[in-house]
Amino acid sequence: MAFDYIAGQVTAQKQQARYRQRVCLQAAENAAQQQGTQILVDGKPYINFSSNDYLGLNNHNEINKAMQEGVARFGLCASASSLVTGFHYAHQALEDKICQWINKPRCLIFTSGFSANVALFQTLGQETGKDRAHFFLDKLSHASMLDGAFSSKAKVKRFAHNNTAQLAQLLSSSDVQNKLVASEGVFSMDGDQANLIELASVAKQHNAWLYVDDAHSIGVIGEQGQGSASVLTNNNQADITMATFGKAIATSGAFLACDENVHDYLINFARHYIYSTAISPALAWATIRSIELIQQEQWRRDKITELSTLFIELLDSSIEVIPSASSIHAIIIGDEQKALNVSEQLKNQGIWLTAIRPPTVAVGSSRLRVTICASHNYNDINHLASCLNKALCK
Incomplete structure (x- = not known):
């Protein structure tokens, strides 16, 4: 059978x-x-006591009004992928808001944090031969990070939770050019934080990029809720940040924030972005209002x-x-x-x-x-x- x-x-x-x-x-x-x-x-x-609505913004009257306004202006459905006709003014406005908020040049909106994580690792890890990437993930990284990394063509190593000394040893033993260190900012099941200052320093010493999943810290940590990556300086920032809308921001979807080159690369090669219908433009419009409340309150x-x-x-x-x-x-x-x-x-x-x-x-x-x-x-x-x-x- x-x-x-x-x-x-x-x-x-x-x-x-x-x-x-x-x-x-x-x-x-x-x-x-x-x-x-x-x-x-x-x-x-x-x-x-099992909700991820950390800031208590779900069903907030002003966010609901913004959602209704978005439906009236843009319709409920994007009706296409972002690379066809699904990229609306509301999406562009949300991306601009996020870039200003967390001080990144560009960002892309995904349907979920899971798809954003898998897309990032699979896309950066698609090369073979001399360009093959090495990924170094904290042992307690989210399942979506692990799924994305292990389903890519990259070589994957996991370092003991928050053990930057072991991470440094693993990086030292890697002779490839393309290295990515990845960690959650706040770990979803433990609630403790990564030492991002040390992670950024170790990554920089070994010419590696730093990727931070800020799903559980966006909105909650930082002077305006910018997330755990906000503790990093301009000279020692995370290269790529992911955060979700469905927790403290109280809408739905996710974003990847990065530089111009990574932005263009993902648009052209990230299959989860290319072949998915864009999130609702009305939802994007509501998310803008939610971020404004987070910044203010x-x-x-x-x-x-x-x-x-x-x-x-x-x-x-x-x-x-x-x-x-x-x-x-x-x-x-x-x-x-x-x-x-x-x-x-x-x-x-x-x-x-x-x-x-x-x-x-x-x-x-x-x-x-x-x-x-x-x-x-x-x-x-x-x-x-x-x-x-x-x-x-x-």
Whole structure:
């Protein structure tokens, strides 16, 4: 029978407490649900601590109005790829806004962060022979970065998490001209940050480019939310930056920001860009307004810091939390089934906190990935910490 392994592998997932299934959220019934602090599942409301809406901008009235204006001006659909007739004024305006915001000459908009990452690695890694590239990725880099790198023709090495000394050794042993160092700015499952100043320095010493996936830091880190790469100086910048719109920016899509040459190269050779319908121009128009709010409203970033500090203070000291200056606070449980059990206990207390299990994280490091957003309040944090203390400190 064709593909008879499918049922067996699904069964194995269930036996290993790694089975995944979707949950359908119902339409919001009150202000808290509209603001994203609550979700409604099977008629029951939960405080949501698994959202990536870090700044609490989803369903913001001004962004919604910009979306409606964009539909009226440009239509909902781009109707073609960007290289045919799908590149609208709204896309150009968004690219200009991003370049000004994060201080890059050019950028390209993609349908998702996953496609942007895969496109970048596959395109830079398409040459063979003397022009073959070598990629050096942090061990905890996102799955899309790994998929893009390993599906390219480049030689790929992974260095221990945030270990710049090992990275320097690997770079020293590479005799090729085309070297790329890649890391997340804020790591999606741990919430800790890359030491980008050291990474940039090591890359520069070895004539390598630096690529930063800023999906989980754009909007949250930096004086105007420019992301973790904003700590770098003009003389030691990331060569290419990727960030998504679907998290703190609260729309959908992603961008790659780079110099003029890489921009032109990607337009001509990045298959994910060439052969995909452009994102909705109305969505691009709404994203511009979201970025403007992010630049103007520092209080959102301040509130994340304040609530995160309160959360750590309220947690029992015996609970293992990975140190983080971001919205993400990973509570390490270890065993898959135990992580699921704790997640279920929290649901019974009206808290939605998803258990993260292998292969998303390493075996033995299953966790609860708490995301604290600007839309949460003190009562939310107090309730979460109290429930966690009861569930984990028996």
